[in-house]
Amino acid sequence: MALQPPGEEVVAQEKQACLPADTGPVIPTTPLVIFLEKLQETALNSYGHKGFDPKLYVDMSLKFNLSDTYQAFNKLPRTDNGSVLAPHLDGFLSKYMNAAGDDLVYVEPVDFVAQPAGFLPNVENVEVRAWALEVHSLWKNLSRKVSDRVLDHPDLHSLLPLESPVMIPGSRFREVYYWDSYWVIRGLLASKMYDTAKGIVTNLVSMIEKFGHVLNGARAYYTNRSQPPLLSAMIVDIYNRTGDLDFVRKCLPSLITEHNFWNSGMHRMDILDSQGATHYLSRYYAMWNEPRPESSTIDKETAEKLSNFCEKQHLYRELASAAESGWDFSTRWMRNASDLTTLCTTSIIPVDLNAFILKMELDISYLANVSLDKSTAERFAKASKARQTAMNAVLWNEEMGQWLDYWIDANSSSQVTCKWKALDQNQSVFASNFIPLWIQPFNSDNDLVEKVSKSLQRSGLLRDAGIATSLTNTGQQWDFPNGWAPLQHMIVEGLVKSGSKEARSLAEDIAKKWINTNYAAYKETGTMHEKYDVEKCGAFGGGGEYVPQTGFGWSNGVVLAFLEEFGWPKDLKIGRITSEPNPFQARLK
Numbered sequence: 086m087a088l089q090p091p092g093e094e095v096v097a098q099e100k101q102a103c104l105p106a107d108t109g110p111v112i113p114t115t116p117l118v119i120f121l122e123k124l125q126e127t128a129l130n131s132y133g134h135k136g137f138d139p140k141l142y143v144d145m146s147l148k149f150n151l152s153d154t155y156q157a158f159n160k161l162p163r164t165d166n167g168s169v170l171a172p173h174l175d176g177f178l179s180k181y182m183n184a185a186g187d188d189l190v191y192v193e194p195v196d197f198v199a200q201p202a203g204f205l206p207n208v209e210n211v212e213v214r215a216w217a218l219e220v221h222s223l224w225k226n227l228s229r230k231v232s233d234r235v236l237d238h239p240d241l242h243s244l245l246p247l248e249s250p251v252m253i254p255g256s257r258f259r260e261v262y263y264w265d266s267y268w269v270i271r272g273l274l275a276s277k278m279y280d281t282a283k284g285i286v287t288n289l290v291s292m293i294e295k296f297g298h299v300l301n302g303a304r305a306y307y308t309n310r311s312q313p314p315l316l317s318a319m320i321v322d323i324y325n326r327t328g329d330l331d332f333v334r335k336c337l338p339s340l341i342t343e344h345n346f347w348n349s350g351m352h353r354m355d356i357l358d359s360q361g362a363t364h365y366l367s368r369y370y371a372m373w374n375e376p377r378p379e380s381s382t383i384d385k386e387t388a389e390k391l392s393n394f395c396e397k398q399h400l401y402r403e404l405a406s407a408a409e410s411g412w413d414f415s416t417r418w419m420r421n422a423s424d425l426t427t428l429c430t431t432s433i434i435p436v437d438l439n440a441f442i443l444k445m446e447l448d449i450s451y452l453a454n455v456s457l458d459k460s461t462a463e464r465f466a467k468a469s470k471a472r473q474t475a476m477n478a479v480l481w482n483e484e485m486g487q488w489l490d491y492w493i494d495a496n497s498s499s500q501v502t503c504k505w506k507a508l509d510q511n512q513s514v515f516a517s518n519f520i521p522l523w524i525q526p527f528n529s530d531n532d533l534v535e536k537v538s539k540s541l542q543r544s545g546l547l548r549d550a551g552i553a554t555s556l557t558n559t560g561q562q563w564d565f566p567n568g569w570a571p572l573q574h575m576i577v578e579g580l581v582k583s584g585s586k587e588a589r590s591l592a593e594d595i596a597k598k599w600i601n602t603n604y605a606a607y608k609e610t611g612t613m614h615e616k617y618d619v620e621k622c623g624a625f626g627g628g629g630e631y632v633p634q635t636g637f638g639w640s641n642g643v644v645l646a647f648l649e650e651f652g653w654p655k656d657l658k659i660g661r662i663t664s665e666p667n668p669f670q671a672r673l674k
């Protein structure tokens with residue numbers, strides 16, 4: 086055996102340890118984001134972990150140009166271990182930085198009226214109606230416009246310039262988010278705020294025109310990934326309410342660009358099924374392999390236990406890809422439920438992503454049809470049939486009556502065709518296993534709906550205050566016992582769309598529980614929450630890497646959409662039954 090020259094042996098060992106090696110594209114970030122990340126790290130060293138939110142620092146904007154700011158920052162006196170004493174950093178922040186959120190200004194939505202004509206006609210109960218009007222009025226709290234300063238000096242801001250006003254989710258989420266916007270729009274439609282809804286879509290379409298995809302959110306640090314693709318669903322719902330064909334025609338080319346984004350490069354996976362047929366499906370795959378700038382200090386700490394650079398790079402891509410899924414973070418993406426470094430989002434073909442893309446294909450076909458573009462309509466109808474077949478072959482599990490995420494070989498590049506194996510379906514129960522019910526070809530099949538409804542009832546996910554995200558309590562926020570508004574909504578709406586009486590009654594039961602818990606928590610805390618604890622009526626959720634947030638765009642949207650669908654009878658009580666212990670008090674102890 087030939088002896089290796091000294092040093093090369095070490096390199097070879099490192100490479101060996103590098104498996105799985107990181108692969109895939111990287112979209113470079115801006116010099117401003119790199120500086121803000123440094124500021125974030127310095128702030129953590131100066132102020133300590135208590136109450137520290139890393140996102141705060143990457144959301145600040147500069148008062149002066151980057152080079153002057155850098156110079157002043159580099160001149161800050163440092164202690165022997167390199168940190169900056171808190172008073173010095175305080176001084177720097179007040180002299181050189183604008184507070185996070187200062188570059189978004191409040192704007193009254195053009196179409197907001199306190200009591201919209203035809204608002205929730207079937208909500209007869211006085212108390213519920215008063216609350217629904219309060220929730221409706223929250224659009225005024227969440228409405229923002231990008232300040233002219235951002236338009237004039239984009240290089241000083243991590244916030245991206247957007248033309249139309251936006252609805253933010255709330256609290257630390259002070260910019261527009263992709264998938265959140267779908268449920269915000271559902272609420273706006275119930276609130277009859279059609280122009281505001283269209284403005285949100287126009288902003289997202291402008292991202293596709295500029296970046297080729299809709300960003301996770303409207304920040305320079307979010308350009309390297311998208312989020313669950315629901316733009317087509319927003320456009321269809323707006324068109325169905327307004328009949329605005331011009332709006333549809335303006336959006337259609339961007340939808341086709343977005344479809345290509347999700348079905349090419351690393352997002353696309355080819356699978357050979359047991360019958361020898363090849364299918365293609367999609368996965369989440371961020372174009373990034375460094376710490377997420379908005380959570381850089383946290384990601385670096387998570388990666389500390391990994392020994393080499395390649396493993397860290399790989400983990401960073403998995404973290405960013407989980408953020409692309411909207412489920413950041415969850416046991417859904419972890420090989421070992423108690424160890425976040427075992428994240429392997431890119432090694433999974435997710436049920437919900439493929440359901441969303443199937444919907445995108447059906448929506449594009451429908452929108453092309455109404456725009457009299459027959460060839461596009463046919464092309465996408467054909468694509469939707471192929472995806473439906475692929476989902477049946479790869480993701481459907483007849484015994485469980487659910488669609489299951491599918492594990493692929495960790496080292497598969499998009500060029501390699503994977504061979505389907507029954508054992509590679511992930512048999513763990515997640516709310517996402519039921520999301521295909523939301524999509525027409527599945528919810529219009531009576532036998533299938535019956536089977537999936539029964540499976541949902543047996544699943545363990547249906548709790549006193551809504552549908553749990555998973556069955557495993559890990560402290561991650563997209564796990565048990567958290568329930569999230571979008572998941573409740575898609576499953577409930579899927580059951581309703583089936584037209585089956587039994588399915589509608591199950592849907593109504595889930596929706597009522599969800600409305601009750603949102604109401605009870607609102608009465609206790611005076612606010613709507615980002616997520617709820619489905620174990621206890623009136624309790625909000627927790628876990629994850631940031632403190633629970635309030636506001637909150639998609640929760641408001643789903644409450645309004647549910648009240649629009651089911652109404653609320655005059656004599657039906659709402660909220661927590663008073664003999665139950667008060668979960669909010671329990672949480673405060």
Ligand SMILES: OC[C@H]1O[C@H](O[C@H]2O[C@H](CO)[C@@H](O)[C@H](O)[C@H]2O)[C@H](O)[C@@H](O)[C@@H]1O
Pocket residue numbers: 140254258262264265301302377379380408409411412413414631
């Ligand atoms: O700052 C950490 C992460 O925060 C976001 O994720 C969560 O909030 C979003 C806004 O409501 C929501 O869309 C997402 O589903 C939540 O998990 C952000 O989207 C992540 O990229 C970010 O790393």
